[in-house]
Amino acid sequence: MKICQNCPCSSPSISLSSLASPCLNSELSLSLSLLLFPAESPTSPPLPARGTTGGKVSGVRGGVDVFLPSPSQPRGRFVLGRPRRLKVFSMALFIYFDYKAVQKRVKWVGAGKKDAIWTKTHERNARRVLNLMIELEGLWVKMGQYLSTRADVLPEPYINVLKQLQDSLPPRPLEEVRGTIEKELGKPMNDLFANFVLDPLATASIAQVHRATLVDGREVVVKIQHDGIKDIILEDLKNAKSLVEWIAWAEPQYNFNPMIDEWCKEAPKELDFNHEAENTKAVSSNLSRKTNCESGAVSSAVDVLIPEVIQSTDKVLILQYMDGIRLNDNDSLEAYGVDKQRLVEEITRAYAHQIYVDGFFNGDPHPGNFLVSKEPPHKPILLDFGLTKRISQSMRQALAKMFLSCAEGDHVALLSAFAEMGLKLRVDMPEQAMEIATVFFRQSTTANEAKENIKTLNDQRERNVKALQEKMKMNKKEVQRFNPVDAFPGDAIIFMRVLNLLRGLSASLNVRIVYLDIMRPFAESTLLGSMTRGPTANSQWIYDSPVNSEVESKLRNLLLELGSNKILGIQVCAYKDGKVIIDTAAGTLGKYDPRPVQPDSLFPVFSVTKGITAGMVHHLLNHTSGLHNALGDVMKSDPLLVCDWEEMLHQITKCTPETEPGSEQMYHYLSFGWLCGGIIEHASGKKLQEVLEEAIVHPLHINGELYIGIPPGVESRLAALTVDMEELEKLSGFRAGPDVPQELLSNVAQMATGLPVLFNTLNIRRAILPAANGHCSARALARYYAALGAGGAIPPPHSGGGSKPPLGSHVHTPKFPTMPSKKKKKGGSKNDVGVADKDGYTQLRTSDGSDEGSTVSAVVAGNGSGSGSSMFVDGGTKMLDAFMGVGDFSGMIHPNGKFGLGFRRYGYGAGAGEKVATTTFGHSGMGGSTGFCDVEHGLAMAVTVNKMSLGGVTRRVVRLVCEELGVPVPDEFSVAGDKGPDMVLNLAPPE
Structure with a gap:
């Protein structure tokens, strides 16, 4: 066997740095660093380039030299036990108090000097950290290597100093290497290798790698584990655990015990090279196979290289040699013309494939675990699969759902994903949960933008702490001690670490990666592939419930015909002469x-x-009223202001009409709700939700299936909105109708696209918007219109063919956002809604009809007790006249208008000059949901959909039902009618 020293083949550009030791979780490491290196402190300009003389790094300012032993200098055995532990904690305390002292000092200096003070502080402590890590080696070197990649979040002095750890550490003696190889492989080295290069390609925390040639001529690299490293790593993990516990005690907001627990469980696996060999084979096989998915987004294997495994034991691993360039060798990358943007994008695709498609991924993607092929197209070479995590199919789907819910802004799906992956929150704060989750998938930043990125993350954290403090009604000290996470799944910890390491990789190469675009196809392939969409793929696409009538059977056939191309989710319910004839759910x-x-x-x-x-x-x-555009300017400047019910009621009182009241009928798309809601609350002396419960929900026995602004606790039953993109393209051909404000439709396509994103957020879903934020089931809505069509008479109990769960079975006292307290009028305590809970929600009091407050004022439609046979206090005939604007109420409606008093009047026999019918009324919503009743023919019907369109599905459903029953089809749903329910208010055909 030939032993080579200083051989050209040992050039650093062809190193195989697959030597990663266990490391703290990325979030833990980041939090430790942000604790020791406060985010509000500015970063410094780059340090000058360093030269080396012997083993000493020169050119470092501040009076603290950094000593790196040269390869020729011998190293002693690892320090174990109490001395090692003492060094770790004493240095942590020293740095901690140094920063605390500087934080107080900078309060008394001018703004111009603060930058310089912080720069020197970062440099000073960075060198202290580096010296300690070099001295202790083991886990701490790996932690330093990780921190040196986080140019997106750490001050620049730390990056400049800790980058030295990315270079190879001093090697172990050849005698030790030879002894390990011969003991593990059971043969003398002369019998194993024709050539063995003495100088290692790289030396890292747990092993070092040598280039060699097997006796059969194959070029390989040999990875040899350091003697005694296992005890060191296990002790370092124990010390890291203690350090995390101390930090959690000193700074409660940095409690990462669940994360270090996961690492204590996973890290020792990396010390078994047989385990790494099997992982390498599995990942290589996974990434080389073609991936097909329903969406067609992922159609081929990712374009990466992985070395072949030749032989392995517990402490020795022999791999195929691949000639490559290290990622930190920027000069070589430039010389070979490597496209760094494409390189990092391909690495990101490879990890997205591992995580979402395979459920088996490398948990340690730091720069040392990659090379770049010297041959065009310069493919990434993936190395080191010692720390590889396998996750279940259910976890893969949950992670995919979390990713896609962030992309869609869907709070309900995010909370569902959290529940599926086992992440439990102690507080109901969906907005902050979405904000924090989205941080993980945010676009990466370059190293040059690190300062601004740190400030942004720090500002976000302060906002979240303040929101939590207000939500939980805690003081500053209490909120610091409060942990909003009750349980954190270990699989998610490794996943988040990978995302952060990839982010650090892109920052170190100074490229910007849009993770939502690159990873989305893989997440979709996992989630959509697990969803049996459409009637042909899923026999349970239509919910299994008894068929109530022949017309319902034909309706279900129609839904099967329309299928998943036009329908995502749908409910249809209809009453005929007070009896349920349709109660179908699908999708x-x-x-x-x-x-x-x-x-x-x-x-x-x-x-x-x-x-x-x-x-x-x-x-x-x-x-x-002329207030059709009321508060338009307010909502433009702050769209989420609509979530503040009291403020919107206050703002509406300051608006002035644009037209003479009563002169023109213009659709009041949002102001309608605040105008009516104010009337309801002022006249009844009760909150809107209380009136809704007393006047409609309880009498009709539709508990838990009709809300205006949902309470917490019903999220698992919420449908999420999406848009029919094919029909969205048709919108460009329509103009504003004569009865709708042009301002509403200035960009109708953009509005239609943005509405699902906005209305899928829980803060909007929970807002009180009486014009646009109802959440209901079709059977509850149909029952409501069946009662209206019967003059307020309560229909018999819902007999939907035994559909389950039974209508009205969701017995609960709803809770809604607490309103700002106002001064109570004398003797007005009876009108209080309820008691505010500490979680920021008010629980409505229940009413049994025994108190005088149970009878809603005369202007409110309902007696509130739910014990009578009618919804209305006075005669139902007058109510129907008011809704249609006829009889005594004919003078109150606009001549030739499409509205009665609150409801849309539907006509028959589409065509010019047709008289508006007076027995059919209802209201439809943007996207296709509708509810109406035909008094003359005893028909009440409701359709709810979550795939927003121009209403084509709804029109076909209504037409089929009406034609089968021999009931005239309202113009709005006929073939000759205007486009879609509610769209008739918003759009007119092109001229």
């Missing part, structure tokens, strides 16, 4: 939510809500 709750739609699922129904609101008052505005 899924969301684009990325495979759960089936059930009869009690809650759909957002937009302007259908106006019909509910109208049912709570006798005299209701008929869209002629």
